[in-house]
Every structure is written in C-alpha cells, then in structure tokens.
Amino acid sequence: MINIRYILAFITLFACNKQDDNPINTKIDLEYYDSIVHEGLERTYFVHLPASYNTSISYPLIFAMHGGGLLGYKGIEGQSQLSQLSDSENFIVVYPKGLKTLGFRTWNAGDCCPSATLLETDDIGFINSLLEKLKIELSINSKKVYATGFSNGGQMAYKLANRFPNKFAAVSAVAGVLQDFPFNPSRKVPIIHFHSYQDLTAPYNGGLSNAPNINNNFPSVDSTMRIIANNYNCSLIKKTIFSNTNTYDFFRYSDCDNNVRIELYVSQDGGHTWPGGKALTNNEITNHFNASSIMWEFFKNYELP
Numbered sequence: 001m002i003n004i005r006y007i008l009a010f011i012t013l014f015a016c017n018k019q020d021d022n023p024i025n026t027k028i029d030l031e032y033y034d035s036i037v038h039e040g041l042e043r044t045y046f047v048h049l050p051a052s053y054n055t056s057i058s059y060p061l062i063f064a065m066h067g068g069g070l071l072g073y074k075g076i077e078g079q080s081q082l083s084q085l086s087d088s089e090n091f092i093v094v095y096p097k098g099l100k101t102l103g104f105r106t107w108n109a110g111d112c113c114p115s116a117t118l119l120e121t122d123d124i125g126f127i128n129s130l131l132e133k134l135k136i137e138l139s140i141n142s143k144k145v146y147a148t149g150f151s152n153g154g155q156m157a158y159k160l161a162n163r164f165p166n167k168f169a170a171v172s173a174v175a176g177v178l179q180d181f182p183f184n185p186s187r188k189v190p191i192i193h194f195h196s197y198q199d200l201t202a203p204y205n206g207g208l209s210n211a212p213n214i215n216n217n218f219p220s221v222d223s224t225m226r227i228i229a230n231n232y233n234c235s236l237i238k239k240t241i242f243s244n245t246n247t248y249d250f251f252r253y254s255d256c257d258n259n260v261r262i263e264l265y266v267s268q269d270g271g272h273t274w275p276g277g278k279a280l281t282n283n284e285i286t287n288h289f290n291a292s293s294i295m296w297e298f299f300k301n302y303e304l305p
Contacts, residue, residue, distance in 0.1 A: 028053060031083075036133055038126040045096040045130060046073045048083040049138070052090060060091040060144035061134065062299070063127060063160075065098075065153030067176070068106040068113050068211070071280070072097045076150050079274040080174075080292050089296055092138060096127055098152075109155030110180035111216055123156060124163050131167060143303040148172040148295060150274055151202060154193075155179045158224075161189040170302040172295045175202050175272050178224040188232045188260040192298045194275050194291040195221050195264070198284075201272035225253060225264055232256035238264070247288040263298060265289060 030053060035044045050059065066076040073095030077083055082093045098105040101115040108116035108123045116123060127147075135142055147157040147168050154176020161171045165185035174194045195202070200210045206220035222238075229237055235255035242250040246268060253262035267275055267286035276290030 028055075036126075036130060038129050039122055041099065043096070043099070043126045043130070045094055046077070047134075047138075048077075048086055048093045048095075050090045050092065051087040053092075053139075055139045057090075058139050058141035060146065060299070061131075061138075061140050062086075062091055062093045062296075063131075063145075063147045063149075063157075064093055064095050065107060065127075065147070065149030065156045066095065066105065067149070067151030067153050068098070068104065070103060070105070072100075072105050075280060076153060076274075079150060079277045079280060080148075081277055082148075082292055085292050085296060091296070092140065094130070094134065096130060098123065107149075107152050107156040109152060109159050109176075110178075112155055112179045112214065112218075113152045114213055124159055127156075127160065128164055128167065141303075143305075144169055144299075145304075146170050146172070146299045148174065149176060150174045151176045151272065158183075158191075161185055161191065165189045166304065169304045170299050172291075172298070174274055174291055175199055177202060177206075177219055177221055178227060183227050183231055185231075188257045190260045190262070190298070190302045191228060192263040192295055193221065193225065193265070194267075194295075196267045196270040196273070196275070196286065198268075198270060199272045204266065221264070221266070225251075225262060229253040229256070229262055232260055232262070234262065244268075248286065265291070265294065 030049045033046050035042050064076050064082050066072055086093045098107045106113045106116040108121040147160045149157040154173030157171040157173050158178045159180040160168055162180050162183050162185050165187035170190040172192045195204055197204050204221050206218050234253045238251045241252050248267045251264040270286030271283050273283050273285045275286045279285050
C-alpha cells in the first residue's frame with residue numbers, strides 16, 4: 001500500500017512547480033504621489049506609468065513641470081493631457097512640484113520667478129536627485145529622458161538643458177522663455193518651443209508680464225531662440241516651414257552642431273495656454289496644433305549618446 005505521506009509530498013512538489021511556471025503578478029500602481037528630501041526639504045511629485053507598464057521594458061521618461069500658480073502638478077497634467085498620451089505612446093511622465101509659499105508654487109528658473117528666486121530654491125538639484133531616485137525604482141531608459149514645462153515650468157526646462165545637458169536628451173518649453181544665463185551647455189540639447197502671439201503673461205515680443213508679482217522684463221521668444229541658435233552654431237536661422245496668418249507659424253533652426261534642431265511653433269490665436277490642451281480657466285486655447293503630440297514626435301528623434 002502506498003504511503004500517504006509520499007502522495008502528499010508529491011502533490012506539494014507538483015503544486016510548487018506549477019506556481020513557479022505561472023508566477024502570480026504583483027499589482028503595480030500606475031499612478032502614485034511620493035516625495036523625497038532634498039536640502040532638508042520635503043519635495044513632492046506625481047508619477048504616471050503607461051497602462052501597459054512592464055518591468056521588463058525600459059521606458060522613456062518625461063518630466064513635466066507646472067507653471068507658477070495654485071494648482072501644482074494637477075495644472076499641467078490637466079492642461080497637457082500627457083498622462084493620456086503616455087498610455088498610448090508608452091512613456092513615463094513625472095510631475096514634480098515647486099515649493100509652496102503663501103499657497104503659490106514657483107520654480108527658481110533663473111531670473112524668474114518669485115518666491116523661488118528670492119529663496120534661491122535648488123529646484124534643478126531637486127529634479128536631478130529625483131531622476132536618480134526614479135532610475136533605481138522604475139524601468140527607465142536613461143538615454144531617453146526629456147523635460148517640458150508650462151510658463152515658469154518651461155523656463156525650468158531651459159535651465160535643465162543648460163545645467164544638465166548630459167541627462168536630458170531633449171527639452172520643450174510651452175509659453176516660457178529662457179531665464180538662465182549665460183546659456184552655454186556642454187552638449188547641444190535639441191529644443192522645441194510653443195508660444196502664442198497673443199500671450200500677455202509671457203509676451204512673445206518680450207516686456208512686462210500681466211501676471212501678479214512678476215516685475216521683471218521678459219526677453220522675447222525670438223531672442224531666446226537666437227541665443228540658443230548662436231550657441232549651437234546653426235547656419236539656418238528661423239527658416240519658415242509653414243505660415244498661415246489665420247492659424248500658426250512653424251519655424252526651424254538647423255544645420256547646427258551635432259545635427260541638432262531647434263523648432264518653434266507660434267499660434268495666431270490662444271494666449272498663455274497649452275496649445276491643443278485643456279483650458280483650466282476661461283482663457284482661449286488654440287486647436288490648430290497639439291503641443292503634446294508634436295513635442296513627443298520631436299523627442300522620439302533624440303537620445304543621449
């Protein structure tokens with residue numbers, strides 16, 4: 001007669017082998033809010049992973065930085081719709097948050113904006129530390145890390161390109177001009193910029209902003225592009241690719257060092273908003289092009305060496 005203990009042992013061994021063949025999937029939170037401590041301060045951020053996130057795949061990563069205001073990351077996530085695009089295009093998007101002072105969040109992007117500038121907040125250090133943390137925790141392709149931002153967040157994207165050119169493959173700014181001088185990155189970072197001729201908060205032609213508590217003169221978009229193009233030794237300056245007085249203009253700066261391109265989209269309508277995105281207020285938004293989709297198509301052309 002067969003010993004019952006041998007039967008039970010066989011059944012147990014068989015069950016363990018079957019479990020090894022079909023491991024139970026551990027649930028992954030595709031969205032979460034977290035923080036790190038940088039220079040003694042708790043810095044917070046929100047992460048969105050693509051719906052098909054798989055730890056066996058290395059994903060591109062986009063840092064998306066909000067503009068100065070009350071909403072923080074919820075503002076740019078709602079405006080840009082980058083989380084939805086992440087699900088269809090399979091990249092990770094992270095929304096870091098500027099420090100809050102009197103209910104208002106800003107970034108120290110150089111010459112703008114208070115209170116971050118007055119407090120000399122190390123925002124680029126925070127984002128760099130966050131990037132290194134995320135490289136450990138998530139499945140990221142470190143050669144395909146990008147940065148974008150709206151308004152003050154766009155200024156921060158320029159500062160990251162200037163200060164950490166070997167960590168960001170390309171950057172984009174929406175309604176935010178260069179504020180970090182001198183601009184002289186050790187690597188020429190590809191840049192795509194979106195703006196509106198009707199923007200009164202970050203005027204296309206430069207000058208004073210209509211935003212409260214912003215008293216400095218902004219440089220013009222053209223001067224920002226010219227500074228960068230000169231640094232990149234571009235031969236073709238502001239070549240018109242498309243122009244329509246009823247919709248938008250599209251310009252390109254090319255024949256630059258390392259075959260890098262600078263691109264500029266300017267809408268005839270809209271204002272201080274995210275083109276093709278969602279309105280957070282009653283501000284008019286142009287729908288003649290979608291900044292998020294065009295930006296992503298631009299980013300995909302570049303990776304770090």
